[in-house]
Amino acid sequence: MTEIAELPHALEPIEDIGGAAQPLLQVSGLTKHFPVRGGLFAPSKIVRAVDDVNFSVAKGETVGIVGESGCGKSTTARLLMHLMPRNGGDIIYDGRAVGRELSLRELRRGMQMVFQDSYASLNPRLTIEESIAFGPKVHGMADSEARALARELLGKVGLRPETFANRYPHEVSGGQRQRVNIARALALSPRLVILDEAVSALDKSVEAQVLNLLVDLKREFGLTYLFISHDLNVVRYISDRVLVMYLGEVVELGPVDDVWDQPAHPYTRALLAAMPSSDPDKRTEVPPISGDPPNPIDPPDGCRFHTRCPFAEAVCSKIKPLLSPVSKSGHQAACLMVIPGSGHSAAPEGEPVQ
């Protein structure tokens, strides 16, 4: 964890409190509802963007979050960064919640985020060096030191400081800009980095380069990643564990190989079945599943997936399945078919038939 100190100008990372056994991030009951105004006489409605989400991230782990557009991935990321107020739930960073034990400033040292839009997330009027140096300066570093650190980090993300430090964001390519965003996030010596669709906007070949960079940086700096993407191939490549989200809820989670090889939730199966080939020429924008796109306004009762699920039975619209163990490896799914005695005809003691 102290390896980042090998950069002569780096900030000291915030202290590792709980040791390796303490999860770096524990999230419970995380909920965000957006009120949306109805029509003139229509009542106002609520978008349940994130609804009672629970998970934890161990130190040194990469956890992937997948799901269709609008299922609440970015909202989850923003809530974790404390960039917007939440309606409920606890966010525990290394055993401490923001408040008396952990200041917001400290949390932001310990947790950083790379945004999807590499251009919009850099100030067009600051040079690359200034953008990277901004964070350390906020945390009290002198200007000259912060600029030196920015140049060291540029080197770490594979951009020659002499060439790039004084350029503006519009003067570099998309892949280079995303490298700058990564350097900016690393400038505060975080231990957790949230990557929200960090490679989604890039060309396939550039995407592979940036992914490899992320893997290298993780090893070098002892980082922990929360990797958000709708691209299942990318998530499988980089993640140790994965969460599958549907309409603001986690419907399946577990080690990435277990979830890929034996998906237990019908939604995960549909996502995997519709997975685009990793061959760039064959990539198409097929919607993962037929049926209505998810609408987190007024989500259906019971299992939220029952309107599109091929295995839906009457009981599915009445009982809300909670995450339940599928195997001993920590693989869990929220489907009545894996809950013994749930009333679904395919739910015996044993595992659901594939």
Place this chain on the structure above:
Amino acid sequence: MSLTIVFMPQITAFAERVTTGVRNMDFVEAARASGAGPLTIMRVHMLANVLGPIFVYATGLISVSMILAAGLSFLGLGTKPPEPEWGLMLNTLRTAIYVNPWVAALPGAMIFAVSICFNLLSDGMRSAMDIRS
């Protein structure tokens, strides 16, 4: 200048629109994520991005209001005689057109030239502010 008052609400509305636009940009959120306070964010990330477009907009309005003012006083609705105004001169010198057409055209040409100048200035500022060019 009553026209200044007329255009004030337009400029403030424009300023508000630009400010909200910039405030919602990802880089402002990224600055919050690095732990910066609101004042630092205003100073480093918002001021330049907001003032630029407002200056351009305001210079653009100057040439519009000049022509409007000239038009008003030409019709006798603007400034009254002792105060000099090009529209007014244009009106008074209108009769001189039979004696010396060049003198009569002079105020008109000036209105034209100066408003073109402000337009060019506004265009120039727009491209100077746009770091992409």
